Amino acid sequence: MDERRRVLPETGGPVAYRAGRAVSRMEFCADVAAARRALARLHPGNAGGRPGFALHEPDACRFAVWLLAGWSLGLTVALPGDDLPVTREALPMPWVGAGNAENALASWAGETGEDPVIDHGCPGVMSYTSGSTGTPSLIGKSLSQLRAEADMLERSFGGELTPETRFVASVPHQHMYGLPFFLFWPLAAGRPFVVEKLRYPEDAGRLPPADYALVSAPTFLRHLPDAPRSSGVRWRMATSAGSPLAPEAACAASEHLCAPLHEIYGSTETGAVARRTVGQPWQPMPGVRLALExxxxxxxxxxxxxxxxxxxxxxxxxDLARLDERGLELLGRADRLVKIGEKRISPDQVERELARLPEVAEARVLPLPGAQGERLILAAVVILGPEGRRKLTAEKKIRFNARLRSRLADRLDPLAMPRRWRYVENFPANEMGKTTQGDLERLFAPEFPRAEEIPGAVEDGVALLLRMPADLVWFEGHFPDLPVLPGVVQIDWAAHYGRVYFGFDATASNVSRLKFQNLIRPGDSPRLELSRRRGGSELEFRYILDGKPCSRGIFAPRKPAAAP
Amino acid sequence: MATQEDLIHEIKVFIIEALNMEDVTPEDIGDDDSLFGEGLGLDSIDSLELGVGLQKRYGLKISAETEETRKIFASARALADYVAANRTR
Known part of the structure; x- marks a missing residue:
């Protein structure tokens, strides 16, 4: 079967827009021809199934030029996620794209070229997956797979677009979502794409007046409704992938754009698998058949x-799933089950239960070591809705935690109940809009050491042995080469334990006779002595390490301001 | 000699420290608040850990999960009553 065909369709307007200026088909094809010649001079080869060259090019149009040039030479193209020295070492082959001597596109003016003819059986690309956990892996995609995905997308969503609709992305073009959705689909369908990425939602309002399709991810879309709208920009549709988008956020984004928002479920290995619009169950993409193992x-x-x-x-x-006549319901990752007290608990299920609550917009739930280090607990990172934010401002955090817990009580096993809570404006995320486990865990880095009471050591006071984990949040970034426990933190801890043990209100006090004598480092176990003075109206603290004084001070009630 | 009130406070501090409970101070725990379920939200593994800690600190003997242990751990006050009556140190 002859698989040689053109990537670009027979007809079509500009291939791309760079800084508002159209890049014509002729210019594009001339660049591809020149890139072909530049590549041929590098004598690359697909030896032993290895890619012919590595491509790292932030300019989406030049990226497409190199890609098509490589493919027309029958080369597989490696798509690294970055061009750090360590990545270059891992890919010992010619590198092209920005920052490389071979990249001379600017000097190619005057070249002419035919629309590249490409063997669609060509191995295509090798992509480094980001991998939310673990080490990135190398995944190959043949050109016919990419082509099939572009055709599938056109069949699914093409009806919502005009031939002139410009594709614009807030996600990278070299990853396995951006590549088919933002680059390959418009190229194959003869629609232009916008070279400049939308970095911030405000950028969307600065686009020149035209019809657009937005290729995006949850982090960007969540912020979109806060950005000003531009009257000349007409959105035809938007896609979101990478992680689930909460229904409220999807609704708000769709309303802001005045256009349908399609969420895509898929993976690097499978391409797009299913789609949904707000409030609907997932529907398989055309040609996709789903079953359960x-x-x-x-x-x-x-x-x-x-x-x-x-x-x-x-x-x-x-992914665990449920299938019925309405469609597909995703039930979380099979490998995300954790064992707590011999019970298998699904953090994803807890996330879904949390997201159902009227106070909660979105939630992430993760396992963390418990207090004794021998058990796991679940911890929740929550984005509150307006109602939740109002309640949290009105009551103490612990009351609010209890409120959420009591709402979950009859739907969750007690062992699955989240024990630690963080309320955030947004989840920490990387450029793909993915929130990694590590990012979430950092939100729970300990603020306080484990304290052990030494009975009877201080009269009218308390002595505590503070065991400080090395990952204590306060050791981070103070002096990178010399992690020490900052003085303000020592004062804060003294105030904290004063409150815990004696109900002493340090916020109404000044610290006097403050002295810092010796440093406290990670792994140290200093002793903190708190003693009450003047009938409990003052509280003295001392930090002592191996018998040596580290710091001391006295909390004393603030004196009323002197009359002027 | 410590009063019952002091002991209840001590027990609350003990629970907070033993379970590393964030955002919670002794004043947040009512003397009669339920420690499990909707109150403080402790679970069966916590009661085990607390039990072990209490045995060490006060020289108590608390048997494994029984109807009686559920009563002992019902609230900070119930726990303090039990400690006061059964402590050996």
Missing amino acids: EGSSRLLIHSPLLPESERMSGFLSG
């Missing part, structure tokens, strides 16, 4: 986008 409820995906070798068996995903 017997016994495990893991989703089994049959898709025309899978490599030939997996077409028959299907791809077994790591």
Whole structure:
């Protein structure tokens, strides 16, 4: 079967817009021809199934030029996520793109070229997956897979677009979401794309007047409604992928854009698997057939986008699912089950239960070591809705935590109940809009050491042995080479334990006779002595390490301001 | 000799420290608040850990999960009553 065909369609307007200026088909093809010649001079080869060259180019149009040039030479293209020295070492092959001597596109003016003809059986690209956890892996995609995905997207969503609709992205073009959605689909369908990425939601309002399709991710879309609208920018549709978007956020973004918002469920291995619009269950993409693995409820995906070798068996995903006549319901990662007290608990289920509450907009739930280090607890990072924010301002955090817990009480096993809570404006996220486990864990870095009471050591007071974990948040970034416990933190801890043990209100006090004598370092176990003075109206603190004084001070009630 | 009130306070501090409870101070725990379920939200593993800690500190003997232990851990006051009556140190 002859698979040689053109990537660009027979007809079509500009390929791209750079800084508002159209990049014509002719210019684009001339660049591809020049890039072909530049590549040929590098004598790359697909030796041993290895990619011919590595491409790192932030300019989406030049990226497409190199890609098509490489493919027309039958080369596989490696797509690293960055061009750090360590990545370059891992990919010992010619590198092209920004910052490389071979990149001479600017000097190619005057070249002419034919629309590149490409063997669609060509191995295509090798992409480094980001991988929310663990080490990134190398994943290959043949050109025919990419082509099939572009065709699938056009069949699914093409009807919502005009031929002139410009694609614009807030996600990188070299990843396995941006590549098909933002680059390959418009190229194959003859629609232009905008070279400049939308970095901030405000950028969307600064686009020149035209019809647009937005290729985006949850982090960007959540902020979008806060950005000003531009009257000349007409959105035809938007897509979101990478992580789930809460229904309220999806609704708000869709309303802001005055356009449908399609959420995409998929993975690097499978391409797009299912789609949904706000409030609807997931529907499989055209040609995709879904089933559940017997016994495990893991989703089994049959898709025309899978490599030939997996077409028959299907791809077994790591996601648990439920299927009925309405569509697909995703129930979380199979490998995210954690064991707490011999029970298998799904943090994803807890996330879903939390997200159902009227106070909560979105939630992430993660396992953390418990107080004794021998058990796991669940911790929740929550974005509150307006109602939740109002309540949290009105009452203490612990009361609010209890409120959420009591709402969950009849839907969750007590062991699955979140024990630690963080209320945030946004989840920490990388440029792909992915929130990693590590980012969330950092929100729970300990603020206080573990304190052990030494009975009877101080009269009318208390002596505490403070065991400080090395990951204590206060050791971070103070002096990177010399982590020490900052003095203000020592004062804060003294105030904290004064409150815990004696109900002493340090906020109404000044600190006097403050002295810092010796440093406290990670791993140290200093002793903190608190003693009450003057009938409990004052509180003295001393930090002592191995018998040596580290610091001391006295909390004394603030004197009323002197009359002027 | 410590009063019952002092002991209740001591027990609250003990729970907070033993379970590393964030954002919670002794004043947040009512003397008769339920420690489990909707009150403080402790679970069965916590009662085990607390039990071990209390045995060490006060020289108590608390048997494994029984109807009686549930009563002992009902509230800070119930726990203080039990400690006062059964402590050996």
